[in-house]
Amino acid sequence: MRPEPLLSIRNLRTRFKTYEGMVTAVDRLSLDVHRGETLGVVGESGCGKSVTALSILRLLPSPPAEIQGEILFEGTNILDLTPDRIRQIRGNAISIIFQEPLTSLNPVLTIGEQISEAIRLHQGVTRQEAWKRAVEMLELVQIPSPDARAHEYPHQLSGGMRQRAMIAMALSCRPQLLLADEPTTALDVTIQAQIIDLMVRLKEEFRTSIVLITHNLGLIAGMARRVVVMYLGKMVEEAPVKDLFREPLHPYTQGLLESIPWIGQKLKTGKRLLREIPGIVPNPLEMPEGCRFHPRCPRVMEVCRKEEPPLKELNGGRKVLCWLWN
Amino acid sequence: MLSCSRLVAPKIDWNMLRYVIKRLISTLPVLIGISFLLFFMLRMLPGDPAQVLAGQMATPEEVQNIRHQLGLDRPIFTQYALFLGRLVRFDLGRSARTQNPVIEEVWARLPNTILLAVAAIILACLFGIPAGILSAVRPYTWIDYLVTSMALFGISMPVFWLGLMLVVLFSVILQWLPAGGTGTWKHVILPSITLAAFVVAFIARMTRASMMEALAQDYTTTARSKGLKESVVVVKHALKNALIPIITVVGLQFGLLLGGAVLTETVFAWPGLGRLIVDSILARDYPVIQGAILIFGLLYILVNLMVDLVYAFVDPRIRYD
């Protein structure tokens, strides 16, 4: 038996009220994150992966957002908490890193202030002590001359430095869960590798669980053990990383994997070229009936157009949402 | 290292100094533009500028005298150079009405206008900024609708009409406050409310817009994700960013306020610069018009300069660019 998960999402549904009607960004999503685990969440832009992360911390403004379902963190439903209680969790037990460090850091406050304010808030230490710990965190994320950097403003730092500072901020209260929403997408490739190394190292050191949200399958392959694939707000496949890459079950996952280049792959198979998934992501207001992927699916069947497939659980902890497997 | 030197001696902020100097230099073209404007203003008038400057009552000798004195019989470039020379010494001649030096006339009225303008701007910030924040924090609620419609009424209302209505209410019906003139603090209340009404509306609108924008930024989400209280998120994280456009508007409004002062001062018989301009226009007293316009221009430049300095203080990105 597996131990009780740290985070357990059950039937999460996040919708937005717009002028033209309700838009469902996340639809009946269920997933578990275990202690010390890195869970990858992949999908194209607009598939609801970022909204999921924001829903977990209840960071979506309501209205227009409406969240239903259960988000159990250590057994308590986050969605039932009072605003005061959820604030005690934010930045403390669960923290989050965003894609674009430049816009995510406040341009008119120093780096040190932005890190130490969370420390002061959650650990109840003095201003000086919090500042000292903030500098220590900057050192931990390998920012050179952290003492001086703490006094600087975000625009004075390079992109990579900013993301390091974001990580320092997110980890400053030693959270149990880190939500990383496209943490390397806005960075140069060489910097990306450094940030990934840093996250892997700190995850071990702090024993933090990570939900890694990205459209970059390479990043998932390097960091996660389990992957959830999302399409238009739905989880279409869940599998251990190795199995997913070896044998993707859902036609969408297969499409995703075929659309990225792998070093040496073309030589090995000799015939496979890069392929793209045909069609575009539909308008969220006009969701296709039946299986949401059917208009773009190369293996579409009659049933796919009419009825939504159920989530099928297979051996080896795999799940897939597709009529092919039913 | 850095923190040590901070303790030892108050370091001169060279970035800031460079910025101030750069900004000062950039006002030069506008100053030159204003001098052109004043110089050509009289020459655009039909008739003889010397006659205009001397006033309608002047004798031919007096006119001849002024013509020679101002070098109006010399080439236009020399004339401009002479004019510029007098301008930097604030020598704008004498009033055609009172025969006093223009600069004295203008100088005597300036404090009254500044008093009114400053009182109005303080009043406007005091009400406009909190109102704007309130409606940005609770958008599309009754309080937001109240603030936005009041603001719209404020910018649509003729200043002078509002002033008259306030007089009707507070001076005629209630008899609480004087209808015009100067002297006590009671005299300042109605004119400054009148002048502020317009500005408060602008400030509230701008505060709302820039707060809404700041609240929608990623860094606001970051601040919330740290578990900060909403009041801290709003004031420390959003407002500090939103202040930058708000300061711009306050500065710009100060200019509009000077324009509004012309009308307000007329309504309340307030002896300020605005009233002086109107009286001078009606009396065709051109030297005084020139002088008052010059002072208004300089005031406006000064305010803009101050606004830019406050910017640099609020926004670290400006200081270091």
Place this chain on the structure above:
Amino acid sequence: MTEKKKSNELQSYWSGNRELRRRWAKLRRNKAALFGGVLILIYLFTALFGPILYPGNPSAPNLIRSLETPSRQHPLGTDELGRSILGRIVHGSRVSLLIAIGVVSLGLLLGVPLGLVSGYYGGKVDFGIQRITDTMLAFPGFLLALALVAVLGVGLKNTVISVGISMVPIYIRLVRGCVLSVREQVYVEAARALGTRDVAILMRHILPNVMVPITVQTSLGMGTAILFAAGLGFLGVGVQPPTPEWGAMLGSGRAYLFHAPHVATFPGIAIFLAVLGFNLSGDGLREALDPRFKL
């Protein structure tokens, strides 16, 4: 970043008719803008058909009936010369509309071409135009109009010219800013690379993009023009009596504030409602047309 770019692509994919319909729907849903539109319609109707609604000479004095409070015969009372205030307001709407249209036309006629040229060509032309604009903007708009009146003299024509010129720098700034942002767009660069003539580029690619802010500014400008002209009239340096002009009516009513406050009250309400109409619809147009406002 990539996420944003994607969503832009999607947006342009759905754009076209649907986008226009959405924006039109949004404008219609905006009750405030609708109210503004109604106010403007009433104003236009009064200005166009006023003399039919309220025949007779609004300036003919009738001293026996001076400063009467509102009555059946004179619903808004009479002024110091015994003239019906309602009649003068109705006739005055035509004067203020004439001024507002004149002012905005002058502002557009001078400001738009100068702004286009300044933004599109840059360089010395831009520098020259910008220095003039800077200088003009160093003065509050109303003061600028007042200074021009000081030079040009009082009267209806000079009011239009003074207020109109004082608005030119606003249009120059607005248009120049838009042109600068549009000029760098790929499609404009492409057109230039293909050797399209400047005039054609300005007309076909840049002007349409500048139309939205100009439309908004025109609505707001009508309101400002009415306010400024009334202000000049109030000070006695605008339209001269006996022409029924709202600001001048207020100015003369000021003397009777203590005994007959209605004389100054009603023309002010007329100014307020007309300006409110243009401001409301300007705001509504901006919200509906400006793509920077989210739907």
